[in-house]
Amino acid sequence: MKVWVDRNICDNHGQCAIAAPDNFSLDADGVLQYKEDFPDADLEYIEDAMDVCPVQAIFLKGEQ
Amino acid sequence: MPTTADTVPYLDISASDFAMASEAVRDARDAHWYARTNYGIAVLSYEDVSTLMKSPRMIQGSAKWPQHHGVHDGLFHDWWAKNLLVLEGEDHHRIRRLANPAFSPRKIKALGDRFDELANELIDQWIDSGEVEFVEGFAAPFATRVLCIMLGIDEDEWPTINRLASTVGAALGVNIKAEIQEIDAALEELHRYADQLISDRQQNPKDDFVTRLVDASRDGDSLSDAQLQNLLVLLIFGGMDTTRNQLGLAMQSFIRQPHQWELLASRPEELAEAAVEESLRVNPTTRWVTREVVDTFQHKDLTFHPGDTVHMFTYASGTDPEVFSDPTRINLEAERKPHYAFGGGVHHCLGHFVARSDMQAALPALATRITNLGIVEGGDEWMPDSGNTGPVRLKIAFDKREASETAQG
Ligand code: HEM
Ligand code: SF4
Numbered sequence: 001m002k003v004w005v006d007r008n009i010c011d012n013h014g015q016c017a018i019a020a021p022d023n024f025s026l027d028a029d030g031v032l033q034y035k036e037d038f039p040d041a042d043l044e045y046i047e048d049a050m051d052v053c054p055v056q057a058i059f060l061k062g063e064q
Numbered sequence: 065m066p067t068t069a070d071t072v073p074y075l076d077i078s079a080s081d082f083a084m085a086s087e088a089v090r091d092a093r094d095a096h097w098y099a100r101t102n103y104g105i106a107v108l109s110y111e112d113v114s115t116l117m118k119s120p121r122m123i124q125g126s127a128k129w130p131q132h133h134g135v136h137d138g139l140f141h142d143w144w145a146k147n148l149l150v151l152e153g154e155d156h157h158r159i160r161r162l163a164n165p166a167f168s169p170r171k172i173k174a175l176g177d178r179f180d181e182l183a184n185e186l187i188d189q190w191i192d193s194g195e196v197e198f199v200e201g202f203a204a205p206f207a208t209r210v211l212c213i214m215l216g217i218d219e220d221e222w223p224t225i226n227r228l229a230s231t232v233g234a235a236l237g238v239n240i241k242a243e244i245q246e247i248d249a250a251l252e253e254l255h256r257y258a259d260q261l262i263s264d265r266q267q268n269p270k271d272d273f274v275t276r277l278v279d280a281s282r283d284g285d286s287l288s289d290a291q292l293q294n295l296l297v298l299l300i301f302g303g304m305d306t307t308r309n310q311l312g313l314a315m316q317s318f319i320r321q322p323h324q325w326e327l328l329a330s331r332p333e334e335l336a337e338a339a340v341e342e343s344l345r346v347n348p349t350t351r352w353v354t355r356e357v358v359d360t361f362q363h364k365d366l367t368f369h370p371g372d373t374v375h376m377f378t379y380a381s382g383t384d385p386e387v388f389s390d391p392t393r394i395n396l397e398a399e400r401k402p403h404y405a406f407g408g409g410v411h412h413c414l415g416h417f418v419a420r421s422d423m424q425a426a427l428p429a430l431a432t433r434i435t436n437l438g439i440v441e442g443g444d445e446w447m448p449d450s451g452n453t454g455p456v457r458l459k460i461a462f463d464k465r466e467a468s469e470t471a472q473g
Pocket of ligand 1: 148149160302411413
């Protein structure tokens, strides 16, 4: 499973970077950078990030 | 693009006749992306509010509010210094990380039916009289009882919670120093409510919001009793006045646009979300959000320096004609970009899913039951249109909708 951000919706609030800092961060200009892959054990944090995104721009893709 | 001092507009934001929703502010925005004010820089255009609101080179900027207004000790002073809004960096993020799951949109959505029942219960109380003072008859009890429902406080206690929250809310006004004794006393009572809730849920866990906060843990970390107490009080403080005011402002906007009200009444479920977003965009209670610069940086023609105060004007940015067509009017059927009435970045409103879901219950419930709205002559009184605004009183005359009219809703 991978995590994916819809850049058309994302508004760079960075709440995902608070919830799951190993996968998401804002760069010096405040633009979201993220990794699609994450260890299974981090799914809980990824889900927290999905929940907390103010504009609901984060999705999971792949098998489950 | 060189800019000389005299092409940058100036706004005197403490003048007694200053208003955010005014020609002066709109003209300033149309002239330049920011204005100078007697108290910091005001960012006006949508594009620049959107960028700077979330800039990692600024912090929230309200930490010294009590000190700036002459309050140097006491309960409010101490509580404020530790609340989420003014904490920064890891101190802030840690609390948000632990609190966020309790605010998950799925969990909040589950309260939607309860919010809807509450709205209708309040409407029942005055629907047959053709007139209602909307703040007292709807906005205040609705906003307060929503918090009671969420926090598991007995709803019958809403008048007390409302009075305490309003008293503490006065701390955000410039008269904080004169009122600090009452503010501290009310805050102490709110702390007692919070204490009771915390110790009750620690002993008798339930499937509810406060239990989720009490039980929240991550990597062996959890919220201390003092942090839980501070946060619960912040939710009441940050959730009550804002929601009450926003509901009143939404009514003001829809009264100006009866056609849009009828549209909402005809498709309440479909247009609930747009109704809430559009009223936040054209008539936000949080007229500005403040930031303080921490790093020197350049944005367009302006250099920001550490310590600079920067205001993001939400009304000006939400009605920017560069981004919104017919910008000051609600259009429930238009595609709109997001507004910034809930702030943005790491301090983005923690309670926005709650506020959105309760207002998405309130506005359609009202629209499907009352029509032909008008403000009763002399029946309205407003807070100044500068800081957080809204109606003090809002007497509305209306017709009860015939049952057949709502059949399709
Ligand atoms: C229409 C209703 C509301 C509006 C317009 C509103 C607006 C705001 C704004 C503008 C901020 C500051 C954001 C920033 O500096 O970027 C904020 C923060 C906050 N709000 Fe709301 N709010 C509303 C309702 C609520 C509710 C119902 C709750 C609680 C249940 C709540 C809890 C909070 C908290 C805890 C913060 C601090 C977040 C942080 O600093 O991390 N708000 N809100
Ligand atoms: S929280 Fe949402 S909007 Fe913010 S950076 Fe992450 S994905 Fe983008």
